[in-house]
Amino acid sequence: xxKRTVEVALATPGLDAQGQPTRVPxxxxxxxxxxxxxxxxxxxxxxxxxxxxxxxxxxPQHPATHGVLRLVVELDGETVVRVIPHVxxxxxxxxxxxxxxxxxxxxxxxxxxDYLSPMANNVGFALAAERLMGxxxxxxxxxxxxxxxEMSRIISHMVWLGTTSIDLGAFTPFLWAFQERExxxxxxxxxxxxxxxxxVTRVGGMLADIPDGFTEGLRHFTKTYPKTLSEIDxxxxxxxxxxxxxxxxxxxxxxxxxxxxxSGPMLRASGVPYDxxxxxxxxxxxxxxxxxPVGEHGDVYDRYLARLEExxxxxxILEQALQxxxxxxxxxxxxxxxxxPKSRAMGDMEAMIYHFKQVMEGVxxxxxxxxxxxxxxxxxxxxxxxxxxxxxxxxxxIRPPSFIxxxxxxxxxxxxxxSDLIAINASVDIVMxxxxx
Amino acid sequence: xxxxxxxxxxxxxxxxGRAADVRGDTIVFIDAARSFEILKWLKETPGQxxxxxxxxxxxxxxxxxxxxxxxxxxxSLHRRADLRVKVELPQDRPLRVDSVVPLWHGANWLExxxxxxxxxxxxxxxxxxxxxxxxxxxxGHPLRKDFPLRGRFSRAxxxxxxxAANPEAHYSLEELSIAETxxxxxxxxxxxxxxxxxxxVPYSE
Numbered sequence: 001x002x003k004r005t006v007e008v009a010l011a012t013p014g015l016d017a018q019g020q021p022t023r024v025p026x027x028x029x030x031x032x033x034x035x036x037x038x039x040x041x042x043x044x045x046x047x048x049x050x051x052x053x054x055x056x057x058x059x060p061q062h063p064a065t066h067g068v069l070r071l072v073v074e075l076d077g078e079t080v081v082r083v084i085p086h087v088x089x090x091x092x093x094x095x096x097x098x099x100x101x102x103x104x105x106x107x108x109x110x111x112x113x114d115y116l117s118p119m120a121n122n123v124g125f126a127l128a129a130e131r132l133m134g135x136x137x138x139x140x141x142x143x144x145x146x147x148x149x150e151m152s153r154i155i156s157h158m159v160w161l162g163t164t165s166i167d168l169g170a171f172t173p174f175l176w177a178f179q180e181r182e183x184x185x186x187x188x189x190x191x192x193x194x195x196x197x198x199x200v201t202r203v204g205g206m207l208a209d210i211p212d213g214f215t216e217g218l219r220h221f222t223k224t225y226p227k228t229l230s231e232i233d234x235x236x237x238x239x240x241x242x243x244x245x246x247x248x249x250x251x252x253x254x255x256x257x258x259x260x261x262x263s264g265p266m267l268r269a270s271g272v273p274y275d276x277x278x279x280x281x282x283x284x285x286x287x288x289x290x291x292x293p294v295g296e297h298g299d300v301y302d303r304y305l306a307r308l309e310e311x312x313x314x315x316x317i318l319e320q321a322l323q324x325x326x327x328x329x330x331x332x333x334x335x336x337x338x339x340x341p342k343s344r345a346m347g348d349m350e351a352m353i354y355h356f357k358q359v360m361e362g363v364x365x366x367x368x369x370x371x372x373x374x375x376x377x378x379x380x381x382x383x384x385x386x387x388x389x390x391x392x393x394x395x396x397x398i399r400p401p402s403f404i405x406x407x408x409x410x411x412x413x414x415x416x417x418x419s420d421l422i423a424i425n426a427s428v429d430i431v432m433x434x435x436x437x
Numbered sequence: 438x439x440x441x442x443x444x445x446x447x448x449x450x451x452x453x454g455r456a457a458d459v460r461g462d463t464i465v466f467i468d469a470a471r472s473f474e475i476l477k478w479l480k481e482t483p484g485q486x487x488x489x490x491x492x493x494x495x496x497x498x499x500x501x502x503x504x505x506x507x508x509x510x511x512x513s514l515h516r517r518a519d520l521r522v523k524v525e526l527p528q529d530r531p532l533r534v535d536s537v538v539p540l541w542h543g544a545n546w547l548e549x550x551x552x553x554x555x556x557x558x559x560x561x562x563x564x565x566x567x568x569x570x571x572x573x574x575x576x577g578h579p580l581r582k583d584f585p586l587r588g589r590f591s592r593a594x595x596x597x598x599x600x601a602a603n604p605e606a607h608y609s610l611e612e613l614s615i616a617e618t619x620x621x622x623x624x625x626x627x628x629x630x631x632x633x634x635x636x637x638v639p640y641s642e
């Protein structure tokens with residue numbers, strides 16, 4: 001049937017001269033019959049495909065890219081020859097916005113960078129601002145921040161585990177992992193009033209002390225959570241399909257991992273025992289008992305094992321933090337940085353002045369700069385603040401762990417199959433809010 | 438003070454500028470012209486071994502007279518030592534410094550981001566393209582202090598440009614050569630791509 005015949009059929013006005021509906025059989029509108037197929041020649045009918053590379057565009061709207069990541073993949077058959085990642089679709093200009101805001105006003109922006117572990121980002125920023133201003137936080141605040149960080153690690157790793165297992169075809173762990181995440185979210189909501197946009201820290205303290213019932217809720221969580229982890233472990237770790245799709249895929253040796261500045265579980269899975277909590281301790285992490293899992297093959301499977309074990313260790317840290325949680329004030333006793341209680345601000349002249357100055361002028365930081373790196377679930381999250389003495393930073397730089405880890409994707413995926421690219425991309429544990437900032 | 442500073446002074450003498458301890462971290466300023474050589478020395482000399490590049494970024498101060506700083510955060514993983522190295526680039530000269538990608542592959546995207554956000558070019562970088570902003574972005578470099586928070590162009594102009602954008606422009610020259618669609622592009626665009634004029638909107642010529 002030729003193309004022209006179809007056009008004739010579609011262009012029929014509908015009624016003929018006699019007022020009857022026209023019936024033009026498709027392919028019979030005065031056309032000659034189609035030519036017979038050409039006689040089979042000696043040459044093979046299929047074109048020569050060898051050596052021709054194909055360009056496949058994956059994303060930015062694709063469920064397996066974990067956000068608006070776009071990968072332009074050069075394929076030789078099903079083998080990945082080259083990956084060219086494109087990022088920036090979620091660029092929000094947080095660093096630029098930070099230059100126009102007071103230090104405490106920046107904290108809500110940090111929620112939105114790595115939105116799978118907002119509380120840990122809040123802590124990272126507050127620590128950098130406090131080092132810049134020379135503020136020493138209270139013992140209770142330190143323990144509360146450790147709880148915030150480790151809760152974030154658990155939910156972030158649970159999201160990673162769930163989405164990665166879905167990418168590789170295992171649906172059940174996703175449901176288990178998200179159920180656990182939901183329990184942490186309930187606790188976060190109890191504490192901050194928000195599930196995701198927590199903004200839990202303030203420079204010099206916290207948004208609020210933990211509410212009644214929080215410690216009991218968290219203690220219940222730490223008791224019941226390892227059961228889920230062991231179930232996930234039983235379903236995945238010795239699963240032939242899981243191991244087959246993850247072992248020896250996306251290997252980074254220790255030298256390569258260092259060369260590419262990887263951090264967090266990505267670096268440790270390659271056999272480099274570096275954890276900011278152990279090597280540059282903050283929040284008194286050196287006084288907690290926990291192990292740092294280190295892989296030896298640097299493949300997707302080792303990254304999975306490292307993250308699974310980190311969940312166990314985070315649970316241990318949470319138990320210890322609950323045990324030692326001291327009484328006392330949460331915020332530092334410094335009216336320059338911490339707002340006075342509302343009751344005093346309404347009745348006491350001095351408190352009202354401090355309130356006014358903080359809200360209108362912001363907290364001034366002395367001239368200088370400070371960098372604090374913390375061990376976020378994705379890797380080393382750095383906050384670099386440069387101040388010229390005003391209440392707004394000259395420069396706020398986030399060292400984005402998943403951005404730097406993602407830069408190694410092209411290296412890791414070379415020579416693997418297209419379906420392995422999905423596994424490798426999942427193993428990086430990216431969150432585009434942080435990659436694009 | 439980190440002992441590496443004294444070792445640097447002994448080796449490079451005048452190429453090492455002032456150094457200071459600021460809130461627990463040692464900062465050392467080095468000469469822009471010899472930055473690659475000095476960073477290579479810091480990475481490879483036994484006793485220094487700053488083998489891990491934590492971050493590369495830049496700082497522009499609100500005072501327009503102050504030079505822009507390119508900041509390298511170095512770390513020696515086995516010595517557990519950190520050093521922050523800064524290179525000053527005066528604003529009245531072209532902003533240019535040697536790339537450190539040959540030393541650390543991790544610098545690739547970080548330097549691209551600094552180029553994108555500050556307009557500092559890195560000599561010897563293998564693939565210096567914009568990274569967070571798109572390639573035809575024509576408003577400048579967003580983290581510069583003379584860049585307004587809402588962008589240089591009006592909202593109307595930004596929308597007009599977004600609608601007028603050529604979808605093919607979202608592929609780089611490299612990618613187009615893979616797909617062999619390069620030959621199907623309009624003549625003017627091919628010409629621009631050959632000249633290496635990225636970051637210009639088609640109708641601005």
